[in-house]
Amino acid sequence: MWKTEKLKKMDISQFGGKTTVIAQDAVVRGDIRFQGALQIDGRVIGSIEAEQGLVRVSEHGQVEGVIRAPSVKVNGQIMGDVYAFEHLELDTNARINGDLHYRFMEMVMGAQISGQLKYLGNELANDELPVNLASIGSEPGE
Secondary structure, three states, X not given: OOOOOOOOOOXXXXXXXXXXXXXXXXXXXXXXXXXXXXXXXXXXXXXXXXEEEEEEEOOOOEEEOOEEEEEEEEOOEEEOOEEEEEEEEEOOOOEEEOOXXXXXXXXXXXXXXXXXXXXXXXXOOHHHOOOOHHHOOOOOOO
8 A cells, every 4th residue: 555665774783893883981082984883882072974884872872973874873972963864763862962864763762852853865865965074174265
């Protein structure tokens, strides 16, 4: 009756040897670009970007900056916008202060968002996402 698209969720176990973990007591300052999976148990101050992969912010994880990745799973704190151009999952302890740009989203009771929800749809591909890391912080005309 209704046409439904089967969504294949990404999981950290899919990335085997390509998983980077930021430990609970670690603080990373600066922008991160990667492929594979990034598990954040500590704190990241800077932007995170992946053309292919998964960003997972655990219950104790904190991010201060923009996240851009195909799949983003949040159970911690984010202060910044999130661009999940395939799948966004918000768990019980997710606390987000920023806008969420998503194609598919799941939200569990208890998650909190202070910002706008913006549906990307099918028309916006990965390479068409606005503002890349190179332009963050640069002044017009530079």
